[in-house]
Amino acid sequence: xxxxxxxxxxxxxxxxxxxxxxxxxxxxxxxxxxxxxxxxxxxxxxxxxxxxxxxxxxxxxxxxxxxxxxxxxxxxxxxxxxxxxxxxxxxxxxxxxxxxxxxxxxxxxxxxxxxxxxxxxxxxxxxxxxxxxxxxxxxxxxxxxxxxxxxxxxxxxxxxxxxxxxxxxxxxxxxxxxxxxxxxxxxxxxxxxxxxxxxxxxxxxxxxxxxxxxxxxxxxxxxxxxxxxxxxxxxxxxxxxxxxxxxxxxxxxxxxxxxxxxxxxxxxxxxxxxxxxxxxxxxxxxxxxxxxxxxxxxxxxxxxxxxxxxxxxxxxxxxxxxxxxxxxxxxxxxxxxxxxxxxxxxxxxxxxxxxxxxxxxxx
Numbered sequence: 001x002x003x004x005x006x007x008x009x010x011x012x013x014x015x016x017x018x019x020x021x022x023x024x025x026x027x028x029x030x031x032x033x034x035x036x037x038x039x040x041x042x043x044x045x046x047x048x049x050x051x052x053x054x055x056x057x058x059x060x061x062x063x064x065x066x067x068x069x070x071x072x073x074x075x076x077x078x079x080x081x082x083x084x085x086x087x088x089x090x091x092x093x094x095x096x097x098x099x100x101x102x103x104x105x106x107x108x109x110x111x112x113x114x115x116x117x118x119x120x121x122x123x124x125x126x127x128x129x130x131x132x133x134x135x136x137x138x139x140x141x142x143x144x145x146x147x148x149x150x151x152x153x154x155x156x157x158x159x160x161x162x163x164x165x166x167x168x169x170x171x172x173x174x175x176x177x178x179x180x181x182x183x184x185x186x187x188x189x190x191x192x193x194x195x196x197x198x199x200x201x202x203x204x205x206x207x208x209x210x211x212x213x214x215x216x217x218x219x220x221x222x223x224x225x226x227x228x229x230x231x232x233x234x235x236x237x238x239x240x241x242x243x244x245x246x247x248x249x250x251x252x253x254x255x256x257x258x259x260x261x262x263x264x265x266x267x268x269x270x271x272x273x274x275x276x277x278x279x280x281x282x283x284x285x286x287x288x289x290x291x292x293x294x295x296x297x298x299x300x301x302x303x304x305x306x307x308x309x310x311x312x313x314x315x316x317x318x319x320x321x322x323x324x325x326x327x328x329x330x331x332x333x334x335x336x337x338x339x340x341x342x343x344x345x346x347x348x349x350x351x352x353x354x355x356x357x358x359x360x361x362x363x
Contacts, residue, residue: 004095005078011109019139024111028144030101031115034122038068040145041217044133044174045153047259048210051239052153053132055214055231060128061086062230063222068121068129070114070142075238075253075361082117084124094120110134114141128221138176150178150195151185151217153210156258183220185213238360240266247271247342248350253357256285260293263354267297273349274298277325278341280334280359281317282310288320290355295324297352300344302329304337306358334362 002010015023028035043053050071057069066085074080079091094116102112114134121129128148133140155171171191178184180199186192187208195203206216211228218226235241240263243249248271254263267275275298281287294301303318305311312320314332321328329344331337338353345351353360 004092004099007099008078008095008109008112011107011112013109015108019135021139021141021143023105023107024114024141024144027098027101027105027107027111027115028118030105031098031119032122034115034118035144036146037122038126038129038146039148039221040129040131041149041151041221042131042133042142042145042147042177043151043153043217044137044140044177045151046156046170046256047262048153048213049132051210051234051236052151052213052217053130054234054236055211056130056151056217057083057086058231058234059214059218059226059228060130060221063218063224063226065127065222066124068117068124068126070117070121070129070131072110072113072132072134073357073361075236075357080237081113082120084120084126089120097123108141111141118144130217133174133177136170137174139173140177143177145177147177147179147182149183149185149217149220150175150200151213152187152191152195153213154187154208154258155191156256185216185220187213238357243353244351246347247273247345249342249353250351251353251360251363253360254290254354255282255356257289257293260290260354264293264296267352270298271348271350273346274300275350275352276341276345277301278304278334278337278351278353278359279317279321279355280304280306280314281312281355282308282358283312284310287312287317288323291317291321291324294352294354299326300341301325301327302331302337302341302344304330304334304359305332306334306356306362308356308358311356311358334359338363 069083079088098115175194178198183202184195184200206212238253305314318330
């Protein structure tokens with residue numbers, strides 16, 4: 001039989017009949033309603049969701065709970081997405097548990113993965129699950145949980161074709177996951193009204209950092225303080241990941257303008273040779289604006305493309321980049337693009353690989 005990994009890769013990542021949770025609800029009924037067997041912290045927002053999820057997981061584990069965590073997308077491998085007890089689960093077994101029902105209902109890739117996570121959590125009898133939403137909130141496959149805490153990490157203009165073309169519209173879509181009686185943790189007080197309209201019993205506004213959000217989420221769930229240092233060792237692949245020293249090489253999956261805005265002030269000072277950038281961007285992420293923002297780092301960019309069907313072809317990306325960079329080279333294959341960029345950077349330069357987590361996953 002086809003492996004679980006091959007099978008899930010064969011599934012459509014996008015619903016052909018529009019976004020909604022009806023098929024997901026039917027799939028969970030087939031599987032015995034696993035999501036009803038544990039309380040959840042639901043993490044929504046534009047950027048920072050995976051890091052906030054992992055940090056919250058670490059804090060709850062330190063408090064003595066059995067914890068499940070669900071993240072997307074992955075960078076190193078599919079098994080990154082589903083974790084129990086601080087470890088990745090057996091991905092093949094987790095997918096095998098839902099495959100017959102998922103095939104029967106023609107589930108999408110994300111629906112099958114989400115169902116696999118929820119079944120794994122139920123079977124492990126976790127005390128809590130920290131679940132990262134995929135796209136948006138209201139119509140996301142994760143909007144099926146017994147939610148105790150909702151975390152909204154940030155709101156920026158992204159996925160506007162699905163979520164709306166203003167921050168207000170996007171925030172409303174994301175906070176539609178709030179259930180009556182739950183606590184909502186915000187980094188931005190401007191969304192308090194949306195949370196309260198959806199039935200939040202309490203709204204906690206905290207600092208604009210992933211750790212601050214995770215601490216507030218864990219404390220809201222537990223009803224007592226946590227030790228923030230319990231999350232000190234959490235590191236995610238492709239999130240401000242230092243890959244080399246000579247030349248300095250950093251990989252970061254900044255995949256929209258807000259992500260680039262977060263990244264730029266956190267980069268170390270460029271060495272004498274300056275920054276060389278390897279970049280792939282999805283066509284719906286306002287690539288021209290992202291490239292303009294990245295151009296403050298240096299004059300050289302190598303345009304490449306991930307295998308995502310939404311990726312801008314390397315030559316189109318290069319054409320956009322030429323308005324902002326003095327030297328632009330086009331190398332469609334990601335590994336070859338990185339190799340070329342390393343040559344251009346030399347030992348006195350620095351390399352930034354960014355623009356898409358899909359790019360980092362391939363590398």
